[in-house]
Amino acid sequence: MLGMIVAIVTIWMVVLPAAAKLPTVQNHLEFLESHRINAAAMFYTELEPRD
């Protein structure tokens, strides 16, 4: 259990924030944000309306 907690905290607090700063990832995130795309939408009702 402790191992899992350490793994989750390390991945979400260190690895993923660091990955978000990589130029390619940053560009993709900016692209999604500028197009208001929720890439994790499960159903069409979870998408932002397109302009």
Added chain:
Amino acid sequence: MQSASGTDPSLAKPISKRLHEDWLVVGIGAIALLVATFFVSAKPANAVGGKPEIVNTAKGTIAKLESWKDAPGKAFFTKPKKGEPQFLGGALLITFAVIGTLLMPVAYARGISPGSFMVGYLVLFLLAIFAFLMSTQEVVKQYNFEYVLWALLLGLTISNTIGTPDFLKPMVIGDTFIKLGLVLFGAEVLFGKLVALGVPGVFTSWVVTPIVLITTYWFGQRILKIESPSLNMVISADMSVCGVSAAIATGAACRAKREEVSYAIGVSLLFTAVMMIVQPYIVLKTGMDPIVGAAWIGGTIDSTGAVAAAGAVLGDDAATVANTVKMIQNVLIGVIAFGVATYWSTRYRESGDTNSVGISEIWTRFPKFVIGFIGASLAFSFLPSWIGWDSNIAEVVSKEITSQVRIWLFCLAFVAFGLETNFRELWKYLCVGKPLLLYIIGQAWSMILSLAMATLMFGVLYADKVKSILAK
């Protein structure tokens, strides 16, 4: 859905009790949908010929965690286009109260004491918040790793390390959360969306998809000889229709084991993360017409959000086509769930034998919450126009209010599934190659058929008509 070990408390009860709970869930869902409509109204248009304004007084009432990059605390603050960010604490409390109110009658019917209900529900709710927090990290989100995966992982971690605490067990009722969520989900399945792209949209989504579903299921049964028909069906539906939501709906309709649904969702999310990058790349590199490519992406990538992200790479018009094809395919989920529930009721007993049965037996076996799911879909699709309401009211109710409640219920359900699942049971599926092979072959078949239909409809027969629709 049931556990592999057959220890699901809802299945331990006589069938009449379970049917009773199905109807109870349908009733709760119907009341919730009705109440939600009171918060939305249409204000008459100011100018002649103008559109009436739809006012939703409950907007933002149900909490929705925001995305974050490096500081998880930011997930708890709104990101308004104008003004200061607002703390979501109040919305979380209201969400806790609303969902708790919906679940109380079920807890009462199951004989769960108020104390056990409150403690169990509070812990599940906190775990659901944590799962949402994990899913809203922007890097995780961009690859479509949805909240259900993290909810399941959290539940699995607890149950397979320290074990699910006794005080939590009475409220570990994932099936009930799913059933209630599906009744609310029905309101989001609006048949009016079918005509959004005319004939080409219907052919790409409503002709190819059932063909892929049925042939993949047949292939799994007859050629691969997959032991569990319900696992075969959940993978086939998940892969051919719309990913996680289809797996949840068909899994519930054919009473698949929760390990089977979890497995199908895991495989689907993994492949979706790859396909959302590879497919637009193929379209761009091969010089394919972006509109045809977008229709192909909309028809084949499992998840809606991944389709939106992949379609946008091909341009604005292409994104519209990809999203619309996927939306039309999303609507198919109602018909598929009903068809699967009926097929399973006529063919499979819980004992697994497949002797033919009469109408009354079929009715007895039929999962009644599916009627709630279909009923909500039909009511929200057709009732507003019959009673003279603005058709956008139903859409706003389902999109801005009930879908938010449904998302929380699905998240709670997958936390509960994780808490009920022995990792060894899940591992059995991970070690067997046939289900994975079924997914890969089915997806390849789907890509070939979808590409052929998208080319025919969007590139040849209706190319001009589609362009004129997009120009509007």
